[in-house]
Amino acid sequence: AQKVTQAQTEISVVEKEDVTLDCVYETRDTTYYLFWYKQPPSGELVFLIRRNSFDEQNEISGRYSWNFQKSTSSFNFTITASQVVDSAVYFCALGWGSGAGSYQLTFGKGTKLSVIP
């Protein structure tokens, strides 16, 4: 079964603090994809990153960084020097190919991040 666990339901930090959002996944597939999406109050799901199962390279994009560790089935997301605009619900998702080029995604329950000025 495909499963994503985001154990942190809500996190509050003061602006400029660093924060790490945890994501643990379960799958028996050898080929899979991991995603992070941001959902601000406006409702749109904003794509942040995708990682393929065969690529454990960590990534940094500005204040955002991601740590993918297959040994612990984790794909954690760190925001450095948080800002009020980072306040949102963040979803980690596990995806796999579902034939004819499409994906199936299963989402974690999300972590609501509040950045306090």
Added chain:
Amino acid sequence: DTEVTQTPKHLVMGMTNKKSLKCEQHMGHRAMYWYKQKAKKPPELMFVYSYEKLSINESVPSRFSPECPNSSLLNLHLHALQPEDSALYLCASSQDSPFGSPFFGSGTQLSVL
């Protein structure tokens, strides 16, 4: 153009009404999706279209009827909905896996009275 556009943004309908949700993308993506998201819950997959053919139906009730008229458009026809169907309906599209990632629209907030 990197957008998935959904209309309308808000919809209120009675249980006897028939309405449709519309989704459009011009990124050349050949996979399109409908997701349903209840308040404070994660999105759940409803339907997947690949190359304009329905490839996945996640046991969705027949009162929801998807349609893909062409590679850029995806509709969701609604009929005889129940109040528990009230939710945010999200459309997404993607290039062929493993090269692309699903991009989502801003959703249609549906209320069934």
